Amino acid sequence: MEQLLQKIDGFKSEINNFIADKAEDAEAFRIKYLGTKGLVKEVMGEMKNVAAEQKREFGQRLNEFKLFVEAKYEELKSAAGTEPSENGLPKPDLSLPGDPLPMGSRHPISLVRNQIVSIFQRLGFAVAEGPEIEDDWHNFTALNMPENHTARDMQDTFYISQSPDWVLRTHTSSVQVREMEKGKLPIRIVCPGRVYRNETISARAHCFFHQVEGLYIAENVSFADLKQTLYFFVQEMFGKDFKVRFRPSYFPFTEPSAEMDISCLICDGSGCNVCKHTGWVEILGCGMVHPNLLENCGIDSKKYTGFAFGMGVERITMLKYQIKDLRLFSENDVRFLKQFTAAT
Numbered sequence: 001m002e003q004l005l006q007k008i009d010g011f012k013s014e015i016n017n018f019i020a021d022k023a024e025d026a027e028a029f030r031i032k033y034l035g036t037k038g039l040v041k042e043v044m045g046e047m048k049n050v051a052a053e054q055k056r057e058f059g060q061r062l063n064e065f066k067l068f069v070e071a072k073y074e075e076l077k078s079a080a081g082t083e084p085s086e087n088g089l090p091k092p093d094l095s096l097p098g099d100p101l102p103m104g105s106r107h108p109i110s111l112v113r114n115q116i117v118s119i120f121q122r123l124g125f126a127v128a129e130g131p132e133i134e135d136d137w138h139n140f141t142a143l144n145m146p147e148n149h150t151a152r153d154m155q156d157t158f159y160i161s162q163s164p165d166w167v168l169r170t171h172t173s174s175v176q177v178r179e180m181e182k183g184k185l186p187i188r189i190v191c192p193g194r195v196y197r198n199e200t201i202s203a204r205a206h207c208f209f210h211q212v213e214g215l216y217i218a219e220n221v222s223f224a225d226l227k228q229t230l231y232f233f234v235q236e237m238f239g240k241d242f243k244v245r246f247r248p249s250y251f252p253f254t255e256p257s258a259e260m261d262i263s264c265l266i267c268d269g270s271g272c273n274v275c276k277h278t279g280w281v282e283i284l285g286c287g288m289v290h291p292n293l294l295e296n297c298g299i300d301s302k303k304y305t306g307f308a309f310g311m312g313v314e315r316i317t318m319l320k321y322q323i324k325d326l327r328l329f330s331e332n333d334v335r336f337l338k339q340f341t342a343a344t
């Protein structure tokens, strides 16, 4: 037994002098001394050759030795971890939690567009989409605006220079034409999307913005249906504490046409800058689909009637959140954008 204990002491100084520069050194130490074929296992195996009355003492010494090796291993491991690595930088501590990733949020225009769409979906409207680069027929002619019609000037248009027949759509009414041409009736759709107009950029206007337009065509659709649908929409969108009015208006694609106003949410109708001191703000255009449109798209205007409406998402968003400058929506300043959470 004495011999064995001497052997252990001999190893102790060897172990004490062991230096680990890298994690691999500490691992080599573990294999050499603590591994399945390592020294500790080997000396433990000697236990069976020790006389019975010495087993207790020998066992104790062996245990101490094992603890000593294990402690040294822990020391080497942490030393190897914090020592500068080859590139001179401290080794990263892989057990630390990572840097948090900033959470993104939805753009206010997306939030409000989704909210508008979901209100109409509850009434049975489906979503239809179409191309942003449109031909003259779908953007103008089919909508009762033949070439040289003065109403084309209502919307300043971007033309594609290669061909006068192609435009950046000025409204999503073009999608309604595409749906009507499919000839599947009845039609009950909303068309959300980006539209373009050649306007000088200011706090109130931009060269692109977003719309949600709607179309309902079936037998016996009346102006009363239009009003009820839009009443429901504004109440869901803004709550119940305001007044609504319809004003006669003009659009080439609807007859009769109207614009819908709500009493100003900012001043409660008493007059402020937002409502230009009228107490009212316009929120959408609407009307009964002009029979020429139905015929242009191959729908029997004697049998079917319909209503259509269209609104700007930016305008609704500005009213809802009392935002005074349209340009904020496209400047991508996160301080502005992160203030909006899912609209209720």
Ligand code: PHE
Pocket: 170, 171, 172, 173, 213, 251, 254, 285, 286, 287, 308, 309, 310, 311
């Ligand atoms: N297309 C019209 C616009 O962009 C809005 C509208 C749609 C008006 C449908 C009436 C009916 O201004």
